[in-house]
Amino acid sequence: MMSEPLALISVPMLAALEPAFQRGGLATARAWELTDDERARVRAIVHAGEFVLTPEFLGSLPALGLIACVSVGYDGVDVPWCRARGIEVTHAEGLNAEDVADHAIGLMLAAWRNLPALDRTVREGRWRQEERLNPQPSLGGRTLGVVGLGHIGAAVARRAEAMRLTVQWWGPREKEAPWPRAASVLELAKACDILVVAARAEPSNRGLISAEVIEAVGPKGLIVNVARGSLIDEEALVAALKDGRLWRAALDVFAQEPTPPERWADVPGAVLAPHTGGSSSEAIPLMVEQAIDNVRRFLAGKALASPVAA
Structure with a gap:
């Protein structure tokens, strides 16, 4: 038998x-x-x-x-x-593309409006009425760049348009899309205020979001990653956040998972989630x-x- x-x-x-x-x-x-x-x-x-x-x-x-x-x-x-x-x-x-896109937008909003820090302010009794007049940048009119326009990337782009953002994208392969494709990932980074990484991880794109790309997003920019940690040079990202060469980052995925908590203990401007984007x-x-x-x-x-x- x-x-x-x-x-x-x-x-x-x-x-x-x-x-x-x-x-x-x-x-x-x-x-x-x-x-x-x-x-x-x-x-x-x-x-x-x-x-x-x-x-x-x-x-x-x-x-x-x-x-x-x-x-x-x-x-x-x-x-x-x-x-x-x-x-x-x-x-x-x-x-799970729609759920991951929701998660990406949630991370984007949390980082852009600094929501985790504001939550701590309330919980720790540090709320000061005069601080309400400290201006926060609006999302309206900003440019969001999507790296990888697959199911997840396209779902992020649709949501971003509804939030008054201008959308561009880059991927290694041409495809029909209602949004313009940048000439390269570096050119996309230069053009956008928010860079959302949603590309499929492959050996060829390890470290795609390099120190140069991170630098191009810049001291007023935000990087969101809901793809894989391997796509970002994490060492360069941490250094840029510490030095103020990148404003903020919102990450659901990491180079090592679980990521060591001590790695992020003194990193400003980072909103972190434990790889739960598609877990609905x-x-x-x-x-x-x-x-x-x-x-x-x-x-x-x-x-x-x-x-x-x-």
């Missing part, structure tokens, strides 16, 4: 999703508790795309044929390496169900629902 195929939960962060896969009729195992018998039966991996899957680990799973990312991103998966070995890769394309009660079930559907389809020999584009 053929052994039952297994869907492998790749990281402890996803352990809470295991019952959903089991209810979906899939037998599961956990990568951090994997036995030799289970290793031979693993046909699919259920994965969060930001975590790296090494060739050594993947090569130790002789029956592996699918990596089903519950996340939109899949930057921890070497897709060409997998394809060369007949391993398919899927992801949750577009399912509506989006997560959709993303999990799509991953379950992809695993079922793979095991049944059917076309996958959301394969990573070639």
